[in-house]
Amino acid sequence: MEPTTQSTRPDGDRMIVNMGPSHPVTHGTLHIVLELEGEIIVKATPNIGYLHRGVEKLGENLTYQQFIPLTDRLNYCSSLMNNVGYTLAVEKLLGIQDPPRSRVLRVLCSELARIGDHLVCIGINAVDIGAFTAFLYLFRERETIYDLFEMMAGQRLHSSFTRIGGLFRDIPPEFEPLCEQFLDSCPRTVDEMEALLTHNPIWADRTKGVGAITPENAISWGYTGPCLRAAGVAQDLRKAQPYLDYETYEFDIPVGTTGDVYDRYLVRTEEIRQSLRIVRQCLDRLKQIGPGPVIIEDYKIALPPKEKVYTRMESLIHHFKLIMHGIDMPVGEVYGATEAANGELGFYLVSHGGKSPYRIHVRPPCYPIFNSFDEQVRGRIIADAVSVLGGMNVIAGELDR
Amino acid sequence: MVIERIEAQLPGAVLERHAFRGDETITVAGTSFLAVVDFLFGEGFQMLLDVTAVDLETPEYRFEVVYHLLNLASQARMRIKVPVADGAAQPSLTGRFKSADWSEREVFDLFGIPFEGHPNLTRLLMWEDFPGHPLRKDFPLDGGDIFCSNDIGASYSPEARSLNA
Numbered sequence: 131m132e133p134t135t136q137s138t139r140p141d142g143d144r145m146i147v148n149m150g151p152s153h154p155v156t157h158g159t160l161h162i163v164l165e166l167e168g169e170i171i172v173k174a175t176p177n178i179g180y181l182h183r184g185v186e187k188l189g190e191n192l193t194y195q196q197f198i199p200l201t202d203r204l205n206y207c208s209s210l211m212n213n214v215g216y217t218l219a220v221e222k223l224l225g226i227q228d229p230p231r232s233r234v235l236r237v238l239c240s241e242l243a244r245i246g247d248h249l250v251c252i253g254i255n256a257v258d259i260g261a262f263t264a265f266l267y268l269f270r271e272r273e274t275i276y277d278l279f280e281m282m283a284g285q286r287l288h289s290s291f292t293r294i295g296g297l298f299r300d301i302p303p304e305f306e307p308l309c310e311q312f313l314d315s316c317p318r319t320v321d322e323m324e325a326l327l328t329h330n331p332i333w334a335d336r337t338k339g340v341g342a343i344t345p346e347n348a349i350s351w352g353y354t355g356p357c358l359r360a361a362g363v364a365q366d367l368r369k370a371q372p373y374l375d376y377e378t379y380e381f382d383i384p385v386g387t388t389g390d391v392y393d394r395y396l397v398r399t400e401e402i403r404q405s406l407r408i409v410r411q412c413l414d415r416l417k418q419i420g421p422g423p424v425i426i427e428d429y430k431i432a433l434p435p436k437e438k439v440y441t442r443m444e445s446l447i448h449h450f451k452l453i454m455h456g457i458d459m460p461v462g463e464v465y466g467a468t469e470a471a472n473g474e475l476g477f478y479l480v481s482h483g484g485k486s487p488y489r490i491h492v493r494p495p496c497y498p499i500f501n502s503f504d505e506q507v508r509g510r511i512i513a514d515a516v517s518v519l520g521g522m523n524v525i526a527g528e529l530d531r
Numbered sequence: 532m533v534i535e536r537i538e539a540q541l542p543g544a545v546l547e548r549h550a551f552r553g554d555e556t557i558t559v560a561g562t563s564f565l566a567v568v569d570f571l572f573g574e575g576f577q578m579l580l581d582v583t584a585v586d587l588e589t590p591e592y593r594f595e596v597v598y599h600l601l602n603l604a605s606q607a608r609m610r611i612k613v614p615v616a617d618g619a620a621q622p623s624l625t626g627r628f629k630s631a632d633w634s635e636r637e638v639f640d641l642f643g644i645p646f647e648g649h650p651n652l653t654r655l656l657m658w659e660d661f662p663g664h665p666l667r668k669d670f671p672l673d674g675g676d677i678f679c680s681n682d683i684g685a686s687y688s689p690e691a692r693s694l695n696a
Contacts, residue, residue, distance in 0.1 A: 179656035186641075187665055191672050222552050349578050349603065352630030363603065370606045462551040465599055465610065467580075478597065480585055493581040493599070498630040530656060 144172060149515065151180050157254060158526020162503070162515070169511045174504045181530040189490035193456035194220050195294055197490065202288040204492060204528040207250045208243035208471045210279065212528075213292040218373060219466025219477035220294050223459060224431065231416070232296040232424040233374050238412035239282060239291060240374075240468075241405040245316065246275040247471030247523075248356075248398040248405075255395065255520030256327060259336045264326045271319045274312045281305045294457065295432040296425025306413060313410055320402055327395070337392040341506045341518040348389060351505075352498030355473025357522065360397045361389030367469035379408050391521035431457055456485025472496045472523055494528035533574055533609065541566055556610040558595075564613050565622050568598075572627060576600040576609055579624060582634035584615075584642045586668045593617040594644055598624075615644055623648040641666040 149162040159180035165173040185204070189197045201216045202209035214236050221228065228236070253268035276286040281302050283289035291298055327333045343353070348361040358365055366383045368376040384400035386393030425432045429448035438445035459481040467476040473495030480489040499522050506522075507515045534557055538545055544563035549556050559567050581599040592614035600609045615621050623646040624631040635646045636655040643664035646652055654661065663670050 179658070182656040184665060187670075187672060225552060347629070350629040352579060352628070354580075365603055463554070463556070463610075464552050465554055465608070474580065476581060476599070478581070478583060478599070489585045491581070491583040491597075497633065501630065501633040 143167075147512070151177075154258070157524065158529070160519075160524065160526055160529075162519075164512065164515065166512070171507050171510055171512065171515060174507050174515065176500060176503050178500070178526075179530050181526040183531065185492065185531040186490055189487060191486060193485045194459065194487065195452075195456070197487075198292065199288065199290045202290055204494060204531065205247070205470065205472065205475075205496075205525045206287055206527050207525060208247035209287060210239040210243040210283070210289050210291055211247075211468070211470045212475065213289060214240050214374075215466065215468035215470060215475045216477050217292040217294055218468060219464060219479055222466045223462060223464045223479050223481060224294070224457070225460070226295060226426060226428070226431065228296040228426060229423045231300075231419050231422040234412050234415045234419060235297055235301065235424060236292065237374050237376070237379070238409060238416070239279075239289075241408045241412070242275050242278060244471045245402050245405045245409075246272050248402050249275075251471075251520070251523040252323065252327075252395055252398055255391070255517065255523075256333070258516050258520045259333065261327065261330070261333060264323050267319055267322050267326070271312070271316050274308070274315070278305065278309060278312065281308070293425055293432060295428065296423070298425075300421070300424050306416075309409070309413060313406060313413075316406055317403065320399060324399060328399075334392060336513070336517050337395060337521070338390060339388070340391045340510065340514045341389070341394075341521055343389040343502070343506070345389075347502075347505075351502040353473070353502075354495050354498075355469070355471070356394055356397045356401065357389070357499050358473065359384065360386035360393035362387055367467060367474060371467070373468060379411050381405075381408050391517050394521045459483055459485075459487075467493075470495055472525070472528075473499070475528075492528070492531055494525075494531065496522060496524045497529055500524045500529060533571070533607070536574070537567060537570055540570055554610055555608065556612065558612045558614065561613055561615065561619075561621065564611070567611065568624060568627060571600060571609060571611075575602040575604050576607075578603060579628035579630050579634070582624075582631060582638055584638045584644055584666075586642065586666065588668050591616065594642060596621050596638065596644060620645045620647040622646070625649055640664070643667065 145166045147164045147166055149164055151159045151161040161177040161180065163175040163177060164171055185200050188200060198213055198216060201212040204212045249268045249272050253265040257265040279289055280286050281304065283291035343361050345361045345363050348358050348363065362385055364383050364385045369383055381404040384397045386397050433452055434445040434448050439449045461481055461483045463480045465476055465478045467474050475495055476493030478491040479487050482488040506518050534545060534548055541563055544559055544567050545557045546560055547558035578601040579598065580601050583597050585595045585597060587593060587595055594615045596613045596615055598611040613621060621644055623635055633655060635649055636652060638644055639646060639652055640654040640657055641664055
């Protein structure tokens with residue numbers, strides 16, 4: 131949207147508008163101080179930290195296993211992906227690999243979470259701009275995803291599904307029929323959403339050219355994920371630095387050209403389709419692999435099954451040692467990165483041995499992206515700030531930690 | 532290979548190196564830090580993913596500021612660690628990488644390490660008059676008595692509670 135009037139008022143005559151901390155378009159508690167000249171934003175100062183819980187400090191005082199529920203609360207729209215990212219980092223530190231069935235299930239739940247996250251991002255972005263219908267279409271699919279998560283992990287939002295060395299449990303038999311049903315209905319919903327938005331002139335007016343960024347700038351700001359790909363950089367860790375055997379799956383990486391909100395929307399839409407392809411391949415692989423263990427059988431790392439704990443002395447001792455003393459970690463430091471829905475989610479772990487990490491640091495993907503907010507909206511109107519904020523998919527939980 | 536080139540170009544800059552679990556890591560002295568970053572930038576490490584720090588509680592150099600760089604062309608990663616004494620400043624990378632802005636403010640906020648040359652070095656996650664720096668090891672987990680005291684920079688009792696005690 132082009133600004134309608136150009137203000138010529140002097141510098142001291144700016145209007146200060148507080149967007150947030152409690153505002154419908156700030157998903158989570160964000161505070162942005164906008165300095166306006168007429169309708170035009172002269173300066174935007176994001177003021178973050180309202181959701182700071184000291185996750186890193188807590189992590190230093192918890193065992194590696196106990197930290198998993200805290201990762202749920204980072205990006206609460208796709209908590210399963212955080213679980214997977216964190217356990218992969220710890221497994222890198224330990225130098226172990228989880229069983230094949232668990233690897234396929236991790237890919238499956240990551241991709242479902244990615245679809246869910248993108249659906250929420252596009253739906254909320256649309257509803258902020260005024261397109262309420264698309265939001266309702268998308269949230270029906272998100273409900274199915276949450277039903278699938280509930281079957282897997284027993285919880286809808288805060289899944290805590292993974293364990294160090296594998297998964298908490300296998301998927302139940304009723305998972306597959308519902309997932310098939312989802313694979314059938316989701317593409318249709320995405321088509322319907324595209325029919326509502328992609329060629330909609332109002333949507334295009336509000337998003338095209340808004341928040342445009344050059345690839346060089348995006349790299350300097352530390353953009354990752356859909357926002358970087360929308361700017362034309364084909365960087366996806368699933369292809370570039372494959373983990374969980376992603377190199378054996380068939381999928382493509384969509385890339386935009388201008389990096390504006392419209393391109394971010396198109397990239398996310400295509401990523402949903404590509405993730406559905408991966409989910410399809412995962413279901414086929416699960417049938418191929420057949421039933422098997424979903425957690426490693428090294429009882430110094432993973433808890434032994436309950437039947438054994440109740441019947442065998444050795445397993446009882448392992449159980450006791452793991453709960454009371456935790457895993458005996460090697461001394462060292464690792465940085466484990468995965469491609470989360472928003473971009474590169476990194477966990478930097480420093481171990482000095484013992485049951486708790488000496489230092490645990492989370493690199494949230496939306497943090498550097500939101501850092502560039504001022505540059506993205508400067509010189510534009512307030513309405514553009516709303517669509518830029520939605521296109522960035524800022525999740526306060528992972529932003530503030 | 533990159534590390535060998537750094538050593539050839541800037542002899543004595545790399546104090547220590549390891550590649551635990553495949554993560555290339557170099558420890559660099561504060562004096563040659565900017566030269567090393569410039570060299571790595573020229574080598575293609577143009578994305579600064581993350582800046583953080585570790586409180587090592589060693590008497591000589593208390594902190595280690597940790598940088599994670601990514602080379603988008605070769606997909607190589609590099610971790611640079613710089614030992615910093617308590618109260619000493621670390622040169623800011625805001626002129627080189629835009630993403631250094633909030634990352635450095637966060638380290639300043641949570642560890643109290645000042646960054647020289649940062650255009651707006653204020654607290655980011657904690658509020659303006661918050662006493663102390665929460666990620667320092669001597670900061671107690673329960674935060675001490677911050678709601679009763681206005682004494683900024685107050686020291687905390689070492690026998691504060693911990694989660695697993």
